Amino acid sequence: MSPVEMMERVDKMAANRLWNGFDMRRIPVAVFDGTSTWLFGHDKPGDRFHPIDGRPDTYLYEGLHDSVRGNSVAVVNGVETATVMLDGIAGDDVSVAASVVVHEMFHVFQSARYAERGGNLVHMYDYPVEDVRQLQLRRLETEAVSRALRAADGAISRKWCAEALKIRRRRYDGLPPEYVEFERATERHEGLAHYIEIRSLGRHTVELPEAEFAPDAVRKRCYPIGCAFALLLDRFAENWSERFAGRHSDLDGLLASVVDAEADPDIGFGPEETDRALRQAENDISDLLRKRRETKRSFYDRTGFLIELRFGEALRLTAMDPSNVHTVGESEVRHSRFVRLEAGTDRIEMTDGDALTESAGKHPLFAGICAVAFFAADEPVIERKSGMIAADHPGLRIRLSESRVTESVVRKIGTNHF
Incomplete structure (x- = not known):
């Protein structure tokens, strides 16, 4: 292609x-x-x-x-x-590839x-993903949205919409407002672009996974959920996109304004489904913490080389690929595709690689980066000249003043780092 x-x-x-x-x-x-x-x-x-x-x-x-x-x-x-x-x-x-282009064109x-830019990524990485109650309600909300989409009967679909929105209100009552806005802004931005992507393929539904999403896949979930809200609006509010006003129009709010279904005893979740969602949330959060440890361990447990840099004065994260970023600890984040760190004329850019960053403050990414490690399959060369540290390796370019760097090491690694 x-x-x-x-x-x-x-x-x-x-x-x-x-x-x-x-x-x-x-x-x-x-x-x-x-x-x-x-x-x-x-x-x-x-x-x-x-x-x-x-x-x-x-x-x-x-x-x-x-x-x-x-x-x-x-x-x-x-x-x-x-x-x-x-x-x-x-x-x-080719059609699927073209739909991805359409998604980005819509952005x-x-x-x-x-003037829509999506959710503030600061809140993506300190989102309370270990809150069991929040995850339980999120799972029930997603299932209600899925049932609304699957329902062939318009009245039943409308009632499951109302149920999903009711659960969301309960969930948002216990979630700090900055995270509520992160979800809604991401649904507006990425959810609508996903909706346009699907519509460009001639499709009129979106699949929501039966197991829902991992506890920390908050942003990833906003794509199909925002898309689902838009598809449901297509059912219940003709030409609604003409009334959409960007940041002043939350998709769940628009849907709530056109869904006025009365309570139905046959619509909703009983004690068994509610308890199952709670147990699954507890198990999934335990799995998340285990996978974070494994993701960090796998960065080191392979054969190759590490470039390890530590800074006396932190660098700022200025660009990354949010879809390929994984929190592995309170202050450590793994980047498996692209990351850029800068301060003044100092700059590091990884365009195709694997890196582990360490935060200089409370936020794992946006309080400055005090240390970074890059993996390389082949031995890299770091040059020191005229007060600068430089490296040009496939997918990685480093230009740093020596005065900023307190530690710079290239070392060979094998297995069993820990």
Whole structure:
């Protein structure tokens, strides 16, 4: 599958009206195919991109362009652009790949139309994932949403919607407001983009896993839940997207305004289902803590090399891939794809690798990073010259002033680190 084939499929999808005012043909896209970065539909590509003969509005840059670091949105020569990495798309179905492009294009539209950026990631990494009661209610809420989607009878679907929203109100009563807003903002941002992605494929439902989601998969859950709310709004509120007002429109609030089902004794969860959800929450939180220990251990328990750096003055986390970040302790986070650390002219960027960061403060990521370790399969070389520490290794670039670094070690590792 080539970027050209994928974008030709996007052009066909653009014929369908998916959202009021959303015109895919007006949104530029950058695609990295593993060798080069392709740029489509950009009015000001700049000198670094070269035109492709016979393909107007298509440009090529040899290598990975600085702006492309994942399936996301980036500014390319002053213009917000949807970005996609082909190796980040599972399978070789052209339509599925094109729907991922549409998802990212919708984010560009959301930014321009609603100034919407999604939930504050600060709250993703200190979310109270070990709260058993919260997880129990979340599981019941998800199941109620799933039953609302599956119900062929409109009245039954409406009643399960009302039940899901009732459980959510109980859950949110015990959740600090910053986490409530994180969920709602992520549902608006990622949930709606997931909805557009599914609609671009001609689908009108979304699957919610029977086992629900891991306790810490809060952001991941917001994609299908936000999508489910949008699909349910399609059932009960015609042309609702025309009344959507971005940050002033929570999807669950919009759904509550059109779902006025009366109480039904046959709708809801009995003691057996409620107790089962509680036991499952307790077990899953225990499993989460165990998996965190294993995720940290597996970073060290392999053959290769570690670059270990410790800083007298912390670096700031300025970019990462939220879908490939794993908390492994109160102050340690594992990054399994992309991370960027900066302060002044000092900079570390890992574009394809595996790293473990240590926080300098209470928040695991956003209180500064005091130490970082990078794994390398082959022995890396660190150079010290003119007061600088530098390394250029596949997927990793380091430029640091020696005065910031209190410890820099390259060491070989095997198994049984602990």
